[in-house]
Amino acid sequence: GENVEQHPSTLSVQEGDSAVIKCTYSDSASNYFPWYKQELGKGPQLIIDIRSNVGEKKDQRIAVTLNKTAKHFSLHITETQPEDSAVYFCAANGQNFVFGPGTRLSVLP
Amino acid sequence: NAGVMQNPRHLVRRRGQEARLRCSPMKGHSHVYWYRQLPEEGLKFMVYLQKENIIDESGMPKERFSAEFPKEGPSILRIQQVVRGDSAAYFCASSPPISSPNTEAFFGQGTRLTVV
Numbered sequence: 001g002e003n004v005e006q007h008p009s010t011l012s013v014q015e016g017d018s019a020v021i022k023c024t025y026s027d028s029a030s031n032y033f034p035w036y037k038q039e040l041g042k043g044p045q046l047i048i049d050i051r052s053n054v055g056e057k058k059d060q061r062i063a064v065t066l067n068k069t070a071k072h073f074s075l076h077i078t079e080t081q082p083e084d085s086a087v088y089f090c091a092a093n094g095q096n097f098v099f100g101p102g103t104r105l106s107v108l109p
Numbered sequence: 110n111a112g113v114m115q116n117p118r119h120l121v122r123r124r125g126q127e128a129r130l131r132c133s134p135m136k137g138h139s140h141v142y143w144y145r146q147l148p149e150e151g152l153k154f155m156v157y158l159q160k161e162n163i164i165d166e167s168g169m170p171k172e173r174f175s176a177e178f179p180k181e182g183p184s185i186l187r188i189q190q191v192v193r194g195d196s197a198a199y200f201c202a203s204s205p206p207i208s209s210p211n212t213e214a215f216f217g218q219g220t221r222l223t224v225v
Contacts, residue, residue: 043216096157096165
């Protein structure tokens with residue numbers, strides 16, 4: 001089955017800097033890769049996703065890139081703000097949605 | 110268009126009791142996933158269902174746990190004879206079929222189960 005790895009597990013950046021989170025997956029049949037943001041005490045919120053027929057997608061300060069050959073995809077957040085602090089999860093659609101272990105992002109003012 | 114609704118938000122059960130967690134998917138979504146999350150940990154897949162059918166239950170413990178998604182009404186995750194180790198947040202997500210070109214999964218706010 002699908003296996004998703006995610007790095008780093010924790011990430012601290014200064015406000016205004018960029019943050020990058022990387023994920024790898026194992027199942028070459030996976031073709032949809034969403035990213036979720038989870039704030040304390042809340043459910044995961046879908047923030048951006050990418051499908052296998054494109055290599056990059058951008059939505060304001062967040063972007064996702066996909067390298068199908070290498071089986072990895074990344075989340076890029078530019079001009080980080082304190083409200084970006086949360087746990088971020090990547091996922092891939094194998095037989096079901098398999099999640100990475102999460103990255104705790106702290107944006108320091 | 111209401112989002113994924115889970116209830117109750119918080120549930121306290123004594124050891125040995127039964128816990129029933131409910132999930133109503135978004136309108137138009139035919140598939141439901143259940144995940145378990147321990148504090149400071151990730152989302153562990155439990156079960157994937159469509160109406161009246163379990164598609165993948167590879168993440169469900171073999172005993173005491175069951176799930177259903179009837180033709181009418183919400184999906185139910187049932188935990189019998191709860192133990193302290195069952196204390197966790199249980200999240201439900203819904204989506205169109207995973208293979209469909211417009212698959213997006215949205216999560217509910219979760220049910221936080223505490224076993225005392």
